Amino acid sequence: MSRSVASVVTAHQQMEGGGFPVRRPFPTAGLDQVDPFLLLDEMGPVEWPPEEAIGAPDHPHRGFETVTYLLEGHMCHRDSFGHAGELRAGDVQWMTAGSGLVHSEIPHPDFQKRGGTMHGFQLWVNLPRDRKLTTPRYQEMAAAEIPLAKSNDGLVQARVIAGECLDVSARIETVIPIMYLHLTVAPGGSLEQPLAPALNAMIYCFGGAGEFGPRRPPATDGQLVIFGDGKLVDIRVPDSASESLEALLLAGSPLDEPVARYGPFVMNSHNELAQAVEDFQAGKMGRIAPESQ
Numbered sequence: 001m002s003r004s005v006a007s008v009v010t011a012h013q014q015m016e017g018g019g020f021p022v023r024r025p026f027p028t029a030g031l032d033q034v035d036p037f038l039l040l041d042e043m044g045p046v047e048w049p050p051e052e053a054i055g056a057p058d059h060p061h062r063g064f065e066t067v068t069y070l071l072e073g074h075m076c077h078r079d080s081f082g083h084a085g086e087l088r089a090g091d092v093q094w095m096t097a098g099s100g101l102v103h104s105e106i107p108h109p110d111f112q113k114r115g116g117t118m119h120g121f122q123l124w125v126n127l128p129r130d131r132k133l134t135t136p137r138y139q140e141m142a143a144a145e146i147p148l149a150k151s152n153d154g155l156v157q158a159r160v161i162a163g164e165c166l167d168v169s170a171r172i173e174t175v176i177p178i179m180y181l182h183l184t185v186a187p188g189g190s191l192e193q194p195l196a197p198a199l200n201a202m203i204y205c206f207g208g209a210g211e212f213g214p215r216r217p218p219a220t221d222g223q224l225v226i227f228g229d230g231k232l233v234d235i236r237v238p239d240s241a242s243e244s245l246e247a248l249l250l251a252g253s254p255l256d257e258p259v260a261r262y263g264p265f266v267m268n269s270h271n272e273l274a275q276a277v278e279d280f281q282a283g284k285m286g287r288i289a290p291e292s293q
């Protein structure tokens, strides 16, 4: 049974981190989370003049995962345990913050000097109660390492970041079952994506437009489609469309646990949040050494 569309949410714009523009479909006043997903930000696209690009300087996280998928630009990442890396166009960083760390996500010095377009996504994936304090872990994947799936007619392409699509499986391991696909659907293309019925599912459109579910309500650039129950999600782009649909298909196993959130910490209770703040202030999540910034 194809999942029907439960709601369509239009992302709102706001400033995040040190002041970069994001489109955020959730959380909002009306939509706290799409369990197990806590936040989805489309960063940019923004055209930075030389020396003006802004990122997210040192800040902590505990109790969940941050997934960064860069479409354009060049970012630098460092954390309080000495981990450092770069993200270029098409790269993914799946960071399990777990028990906690402090990190910075800032433009690469070369990008900073030259300026250019920055565009990408950050998704927050909640961790179940018994994994919230797991040891921090990174899974980093360069663009070329991300499996690519294509339909027989060539009209649908999927970058398989988590889960599977068109018989292609992702290489990233997830703590709970998660599907994360970047879909490009050309005019006249369609996809019926099987999904375990227990998963919550949504599609965020960030280019073009598509039709979803059995009743085919349309959704367009900047809109999030949230699906109801069923065994598959169907997506169509009419022949008459002038451009391809670009979208993220996200699905995950709901945790059905209490969510206590305070900025960069997401736990199950207020006491655990207070502990997170105390541990951060006591330096237990580490600090980024000034000379390495």
Ligand code: FE2
Binding pocket: 056, 059, 061, 066, 103, 105
């Ligand atoms: Fe962060």
